[in-house]
Amino acid sequence: MKKRLLLLLISFILTACSGLSENKDAKKNVEIFQINPAGEGQTYTLHFVPGKAHNHPTFAIWLETAEGDFIQTLYVTQSLATGWFGHGQLDAGRWKDEPGISIRRATLPYWLHKSGILKNGEGDMPVPENPAADGFTGATPRGEFYLTLKSDIKPELPYRFMLEINQTWDWNPYWHNNKYPDDFDYKSSSQPALVYSVMIDSHDPSELYYLNPIGHSHYGGKNGKLYTDLSTLTTALDIIREVSVRMGDGS
Template sequence: MRKFFLLLAVILVIISCTNTKMPVEESPDHISSNPSGKGSQLEIAMVQGEGHNHPLMAIWVEDDKGNYLQTLYVAESIGKGIFQHGDASRGFWKPGEIQRPAAVPRWAHQRGIKSDKGLYLPTPTNPVPDAYTGPTPAQSFVLHTRLDEPGIKKFRVLFEINQTWDWNEFWTNNKYPDDEEYKTSCQPALVYYTNIDMEDPKEKYVMEVVGRSHHSGASGELFTDLETLTTALHIAEEIVVRIKAQ
C-alpha cells in the first residue's frame, strides 16, 4: 500500500510539472535602417507589452522646436502604401495598394508630404525610400539606425504606434459609424517621445507617452486625454533610446 501511494505521489508531481507553463525569455529582433547616414548612431529598443499584436509604427526625429527633420523607420506597409492583405478582388488575399490615414497620423502630418490622393501618406508611386522602411517586427525589437547628417546637437526622437481593431468600451466599433477610417484603428495611435542633448548625453533615454493622435487621421493634432485608452497603453511595455559611440 505504501508503494502505491508513493507511486501516486510521483505521478501527481509529474503531471503538475507538465501542466505548469514556464515563462519563455525571447530575444528581441534586431533590425536596421539608414545604414548610409552620417549622423549620430541610435539604438531604439521596444519591449512588447501584453497588448502587443502586430502593431504598425513610425519612428522619426524633430528638432528641439518640434520641426520634422527625418524618418528613422516606418512600417513597410505604410511607407510603401501596399499591404500584404490589401486586395481580395479575386476571392483571396494578395498585396494591394491601401492608404491608412488613421494608422500613424502624427508622423504622416509632421512629415508633411501630401499624395495625389490628398492624403499625407506615401504611395506606391511616391514611397518612403527603402533605407527607412522594413517589415513590422512581430515582437520586441532593437532598431539600429542613425541620423542623416552630423552636427545635430539637440533633437527629439518620436515613436508612434497603433494596433488595428483594438476596441474598448469607449472606442467602440460604432462610435463614429460614418467614419470608415476610424474603423481601421479604433483606439487611436499613441505617440512617445524623448529629448536628446548630445552635449549632455545620458546612458539611456526612456521614452514617455506625450499624447494620442487623431482617431481617424484627419489631422496631425496631438491630444493629451489618455484616460479612455486601455490596451493601447500596453502595446509597448518600454521604449528606450541609447546613443552609440561613433
C-alpha cells in the same frame, strides 16, 4: 552527508544549465535590425519590449527640434511606407483577408502630417509605386527587438526623439466600432495612434533615454494635432511595455 551535498551540487548545476539554455533561447527570439547604415549623422540603438497587447502594430520613428519642427524620418514600418497591408482594402467598409493596397490615413496621422505627406488630412498616401521614406523602412518586428538607426546629419542638441504606434482594430468601450459609423479611416484604426517622445540632450553613449507617451493622434487622421488626454485609451497603452534609445550601435 557527502551524498546529500553531491545531490545538491548536481541539482544546482542542472538548474544553472537550464537557466543558461533559457537565456540563450530568449536571445534568439530578440530581433536585430539595421536601418540606413550609410548615414553620416548620429547612430541610435532603440530597444523595444512589447507589452501584453502587442499584435503586429504599425509605427514610425523620427527626429524633431525641441520646438517641434520635423528633422528626419529614421524608420517606418513597410506596410504604411508602401500602402501594402496584410489585410487589403476591397471597397468602402470591407477588407480582404489577403494582402493588398490600403489607404489608411488614421494609421499614424501625427507622423504623416509632421513629415508633410498629409496636410489637414489631405494628400497622396504612400503606395507601392510611390513609397514614403525610401531606405528607412522595414517589416514589422514580431516581438522584442533592437533597431540600429542612423540619421543623415547630426542634429543640434537638444532635440526630440519621437515614435508613433498604432494597432488596427484595437477597440475598447470608448473607441468602439460604432462610434463614427461613417468614418472609414477611423474604422481602420480604432483607438487612435499613440505618440511617444523623449528629449535628447547628450550624445554620450552611456546615457539611456526612455520614451514615454505624450498624447494620441486624431482618430480619423483628419489633422496633425496632438491630443494629450490619454484617459480613454486602454490596450493601446499596453502595446509597448518599454522603449528606450541609446547613442551608438550598442556595441
